[in-house]
Amino acid sequence: MAGDGDGRAGLPRIAVVGAGIFARTQYIPRLREIAHLVVLKAIWSRTQESAKAAAELARDFAPEIECKWGDAGLEEIMGDSSIMGVAVVLAGQVQVELSLKMLKAGKHVIQEKPASGSTTEAETALSIYNSFPNQFPYKPIWALGENYRFEPAFVESSKLIKDIGDMMNIQVIIEGSMNSSNPYFNSSWRRNFVGGFILDMGVHFIAGLRMLVGSEITSVSSISRHVDMSLPPPDNICSLFQLENGCAGVFVFAVNSRSPKILWRVDGTKGTIQVERGVDSGKHGYQVLFSGENGQCQKTFYPFCGVNEELKTFVQDMLAASKDGDHKAEPRSSYVEGARDVAVLEAMLESSVKQGTPVQVKRFP
Numbered sequence: 001m002a003g004d005g006d007g008r009a010g011l012p013r014i015a016v017v018g019a020g021i022f023a024r025t026q027y028i029p030r031l032r033e034i035a036h037l038v039v040l041k042a043i044w045s046r047t048q049e050s051a052k053a054a055a056e057l058a059r060d061f062a063p064e065i066e067c068k069w070g071d072a073g074l075e076e077i078m079g080d081s082s083i084m085g086v087a088v089v090l091a092g093q094v095q096v097e098l099s100l101k102m103l104k105a106g107k108h109v110i111q112e113k114p115a116s117g118s119t120t121e122a123e124t125a126l127s128i129y130n131s132f133p134n135q136f137p138y139k140p141i142w143a144l145g146e147n148y149r150f151e152p153a154f155v156e157s158s159k160l161i162k163d164i165g166d167m168m169n170i171q172v173i174i175e176g177s178m179n180s181s182n183p184y185f186n187s188s189w190r191r192n193f194v195g196g197f198i199l200d201m202g203v204h205f206i207a208g209l210r211m212l213v214g215s216e217i218t219s220v221s222s223i224s225r226h227v228d229m230s231l232p233p234p235d236n237i238c239s240l241f242q243l244e245n246g247c248a249g250v251f252v253f254a255v256n257s258r259s260p261k262i263l264w265r266v267d268g269t270k271g272t273i274q275v276e277r278g279v280d281s282g283k284h285g286y287q288v289l290f291s292g293e294n295g296q297c298q299k300t301f302y303p304f305c306g307v308n309e310e311l312k313t314f315v316q317d318m319l320a321a322s323k324d325g326d327h328k329a330e331p332r333s334s335y336v337e338g339a340r341d342v343a344v345l346e347a348m349l350e351s352s353v354k355q356g357t358p359v360q361v362k363r364f365p
């Protein structure tokens with residue numbers, strides 16, 4: 001990096017807190033893709049060994065990366081005024097506490113999903129965040145990494161939805177493939193997480209649904225079951241839900257099935273829109289199908305790029321906030337959006353405990 005002659009010296013700096021599978025296989029590669037926009041200054045893990053191993057993966061595009069570990073490492077990140085933002089990529093049980101700690105220290109935060117383990121945890125966390133004294137010229141941004149709201153397939157479909165007329169019904173079918181070959185299958189925190197993979201994975205599918213229909217889910221009635229004993233409970237859920245606009249739909253989710261399928265479909269009086277996970281020309285992404293009044297079906301494939309888009313947005317928001325204290329961060333990334341996804345799944349799980357009794361979804365204003 002002779003003299004930083006490539007101009008990266010003036011770029012914002014961030015730290016990644018966490019060196020687990022997602023940090024290593026998503027954050028590091030995606031940060032490499034946007035190395036012209038942001039510098040990865042440090043990576044933290046509980047142990048020195050894992051921090052060092054993760055830092056080596058980033059050395060090619062972040063040659064000066066520092067390894068941080070343990071409580072002292074966190075203090076060093078909080079005290080480093082050159083670090084503008086922190087990505088919190090940890091076990092679901094500890095992310096909120098760590099995010100609040102970093103926000104309090106004035107760091108902008110992008111926290112990985114799920115936003116919280118419960119709506120109670122999210123409500124408490126939001127009230128703490130909102131009560132921080134204004135000691136910085138800006139309010140630190142609390143973004144949530146859930147990427148579906150940034151997938152072009154959902155962005156485009158949410159614009160097309162007005163062309164289907166009045167919504168008649170919705171189907172969300174998720175047949176996952178969380179088996180022993182999946183790198184997250186053995187992840188220990190997910191095994192001790194209330195709601196299991198239904199909550200941890202489910203927030204993505206609910207985020208996709210809410211983004212697509214543009215109307216909030218108000219009530220749910222569900223049955224959940226534990227069928228595959230190699231998975232934490234529950235691993236299956238069937239839910240009937242109703243939107244604020246009156247439309248009803250079904251959400252059918254198996255954490256592990258033999259025939260992976262992931263789709264959202266909305267029928268309207270003038271047309272139908274469907275978003276389905278698929279592969280096109282070797283690229284993974286979503287196929288969007290739109291059938292309109294003239295009976296023609298329009299198909300468009302959008303490769304995945306949600307994680308990349310949301311990180312770019314976070315970097316832009318950090319920079320804008322440092323120039324203008326009143327800058328409003330992108331609402332699709334806000335922590336509260338993620339808390340709304342958790343609220344829907346929490347209501348579904350609560351209804352299941354009550355054998356399908358309808359439950360109102362908690363609101364986050």
Ligand SMILES: *[C@@H]1O[C@H](CO)[C@@H](O)[C@H](O)[C@H]1NC(C)=O
Pocket residue numbers: 177179180181182258259260
């Ligand atoms: C896990 O699921 C994937 C995708 O469906 C499949 O290719 C693989 O064979 C499965 N592995 C096991 C151990 O069942």
Ligand SMILES: *[C@@H]1O[C@H](CO)[C@@H](O)[C@H](O)[C@H]1NC(C)=O
Pocket residue numbers: 180181182183184185186
């Ligand atoms: C998870 O653990 C099981 C049982 O110990 C093992 O068979 C499997 O290969 C492991 N899977 C991964 C992805 O590490």
